[in-house]
Amino acid sequence: MRFRCRVEVELKPGLLDPQGKAVEGSLPAMGWTNVSNVRIGKAIWMDVEASDEQTAIARVQEIAERLLSNPVIERFVVRSVEEIPRLTFEDHA
Amino acid sequence: MRFRCRVEVELKPGLLDPQGKAVEGSLPAMGWTNVSNVRIGKAIWMDVEASDEQTAIARVQEIAERLLSNPVIERFVVRSVEEIPRLTFEDHA
Amino acid sequence: MPSDQPLHRALGLTDEELEAIRTTLGREPNPNELAMYGVMWSEHCSYKSSKIYLRTLPTEGRHVLVGPGQDAGAIDIGDGLAVVFKMESHSHPSAIEPYQGAATGVGGIVRDIVAMGARPIALLDPLMFGPLTEERNRWLFEGVVAGIGGYGNCIGVPTVGGEVHFAEPHSTNPVINVMCVGVASADDLVTAAREVHEGSLMVLIGAATGRDGIGGVSVLASRTIEEDAAETRPSVQIGDPFAEKLLIEACLELVRRDLLEGLQDLGGAGLTCAASESTARSRMGSEIDLDVVPLRAPDLEIWEILTSESQERMLAIVSPDRLADVREVCTKWGLASSVIGKLVAGGGLAVRKGGEVVAQVPARSLADEGPIYERPARQPRGLDELEQDDPTFSTVKASPLDSFLTVLASPNVASKRWVWEQYDFLVQGGTVAGPGADAAIVRIEGALKALALSTDGKGRFGHLNPYLGAAHAVAEAARNVAVMGATPLAITNCMNFGNPERPEVMWQFAESVRGMADACSALETPVTGGNVSFYNESGDSSIWPTPVIGMLGLIEDHRLLVRPGFTGPGLVVYLLGETFPELGGSEFAEVVLGKVAGRAPALDFDSERALHRVLIEGSRKDLLASAHDCSEGGLAVALAESAITGNVGFAVALPGDVPWYVTLFAESASRAVVSTTLEAAAALEALAEEHHVPVFPLGETGGPRMVFDSLFEVTVEEARAVYEGTIPKLLAGEGRSAPGS
């Protein structure tokens, strides 16, 4: 079976996110106030062939740990689309 | 009230995603097979002060449209954390 | 595709063009064939409006190895080496997606150079935007610069020069040109003269074909922006510079090991263009099989495969006995290679899919026999009045100091450091003089020889007088090379214009070509290639006619090069060349008097050549401590830049019989500010006199201040702050229009 999985990677909380900060800084001049705490991470999607969802997620977990994130500065969460149906673009489902 | 919101931006389907392609291409050599269709997008989090969730989401929608994406090559979805509680890192909730 | 009009019109073909296709084929074309003719006969690919004019350009010279008509021109620089160079526009895609538009522009021109078998060693990027006070223009500017850097930096080709101009007409139509320069051993050049054989294989190398950029460049660049807005939007492509880097290395290894009979990039019009051009060039026919083309999406239509502009692909012609070696090289670099067809007898291009012939047309009819138009041309109304409105003798209310600071702070004049610091100008280790000098100097590996490279466009002059605008662009590009001590050899160019279906634009084009031709003949710098970019207009706003010239020069020993900055105190400063009362089209007239009007400065080719001789000989005889050409902002800016760059002040005396603003700000051609030691001064004067170049001692260098006679003085530090600060400040929001306005 094929599972569409999603890894979200972001900088660890204590670290400054230069990109997020820049976006936040540009908002007021464009007329948007009341927005704070902007952080920019990655959303990585992939299809995994596996016998069941748990196996698929375990595989992605491993990939995320070793390749998709750098533990020195980042953390991540893995979800399969089954778990988060409403999150996705329509055709991902 | 403050709402934590999340925008996910990705390249439109059909467009080449060089990052996803490079990651996918490197997986077999690292021992991971059965993974395909890797696409890398952005996950952008922000806190929005607003009277209700709908207003917050509308604001983020606007920001995503004007600042965070270019409709020529990208598309996006906006969600507030209330809608997707299980997706997040613990302290995002 | 919209269904409310006949297919051929939806594909951009006229009824007459359809008729011509019917005549060629002797039957009704099928939809796939129509799509192929649609892209190949587009303005962008066929040059149908410009061809009759381009034929009048001088293309021959003793250094020319390859002239116009191939992927890029080539110049012999001696020692068995050839320099390959070409410029191209990517303005239309960049106007809707600046990062990717500019990035893929770099990728495309680099592949043109690689297709000739040359290693790309330098990039230059002439750019034009609307004023940075508008948010959208800042977005375009920042995105384009990031895109050029993002792609060029990642493939390891240094971006060593270019230019940036700002003018209102570019608000809706930014101009993005990129020039690439490569070097090959003359024996390795992959030219049309190579022998190809019946039965040789067509091998597609690199990326898979996807739905991105279907009809992209050819369609986008053959219409005006508002026609594009909705329908053609998705045709922007995403660049993959990493794939390009691998493609460069693989192709150059194939060339070095002599494994190829031909090599062609896939750019505008994609596979259709590459296949038909290679086939036509081979004077044979070919059969290609679309089932073999690697696809990114399985459901691509036939016409989509044929016209997709997916990036980072090349088509090689390979003899069957070399195929294994070719595949091995591709695999080494991690690239796919697919035998998609072969050369056959005859002159037809036959395309198969699923075992059936889905298109069959004479290759030459696509590649070489497109329509040619002699479109009506007419001088724009009001041009004479515009020339009459000359600002040279207007009353000037601003003080000399204020005028100076206003001109120095103009974004056209101010330092472009913010741009070029985003480019890796050092990689490959050959950059002897990078951005910031009049010309970039890139040394040939292992030799004292170096290339001198400059790009120049003169939009304001062209607006007033397209003939002179083009001629000045050539002269200034040559002067930029000569001030550094190099000899101008040849040019490439990119002609940026509005809609050729308007007679006024066609007239501007014809005049520009005439100006370019005259200047190139006079300066003995033949045209080896170029690109025409039409349809740079939207609504009633068209860009100024702007041919951009890419000049190639050569200096035999790079250690003799002369730089623009004053090298220390105690030097004698001279002005070479004569200043005339010419403020028409000047920076001063625009930013101080608020006028883009008047007569463009005159240009005398003999004076220009004489100046070059003095500069080049002056460098060879080591008579020059510094040299910098006078262009935008006139003498005042040339002096200020020499001081700011060299970090040393000066005091100059100015002639009293001419109004100060003419002396300081006229943009008369054929001039340079030079400095020399006291000991060499007499020899320099003698050299100038020998060549009949007027030489005026202005004063000397030294101290922390720039002293302009009794008119005003300003510290070098203060001037530097203005000069360096302008663009960063504009981008940081100072001087911005209010949000929402």
Place this chain on the structure above:
Amino acid sequence: MSRRPRIGVVTFPGSLDDRDARRAVAAMGGEGVPLWHSHSDLQGVDAVILPGGFSYGDYLRTGAIARFAPIMEEVRTFADAGGPVVGICNGFQILCEAQLLPGALIRNRQLRFVCRFVDVRVETSLSPLTEGLVPGEVLTVPVKHGEGQFVAGAEELDRIEGEGLVVFRYCAPDGSFDDEHNVNGSLDSIAGVRNEVGNVVGLMPHPEHAVDPDVGPTGGQPMLASLLSYALARV
């Protein structure tokens, strides 16, 4: 007469300054030995340089994919045995990803690529690039990167500083530190670090682009001279 040290320079897909590094090594009297990413063989070199560039396009994260290349196993073994390893720019990023060096490199504070000649101050003589140099010495070398901002968690940074692992810092021409000269916003102006043992060093500036007086300042000469003698001393 001692032999010429053989300095291996690894080419990954997307490496760019590999030829420049070999040329610079040769100019300084060594021999630059090309090494290929997919080979598991260091050809008996005396030191290894991981050069600058955009390995795998710098996609995902800089250095993230290259660190899995077969040759990196050999580099790790070589480093563990005390062999000198130098990472320049992308090479530095790869060494951090491989956790052969502490910290990480993220996008420049200004979010733009920067190509500029900068001054760096030598902070320790205990590294292959600074063995003969005196702490406090200022060298002019170019940087050219988009992701060179050195970061580490607070504790890790304390350890890096505490153990004296900082090799270079961005500085003013007089050797003082300030925000203006911190070209990419790195923590503590850090431009280069070493490992605990002192045989592995990484830096964002490019010494290989600063050895030839015809093309610019020569602050890279003393660094590469140090590498060559360090490499020979081990043999």
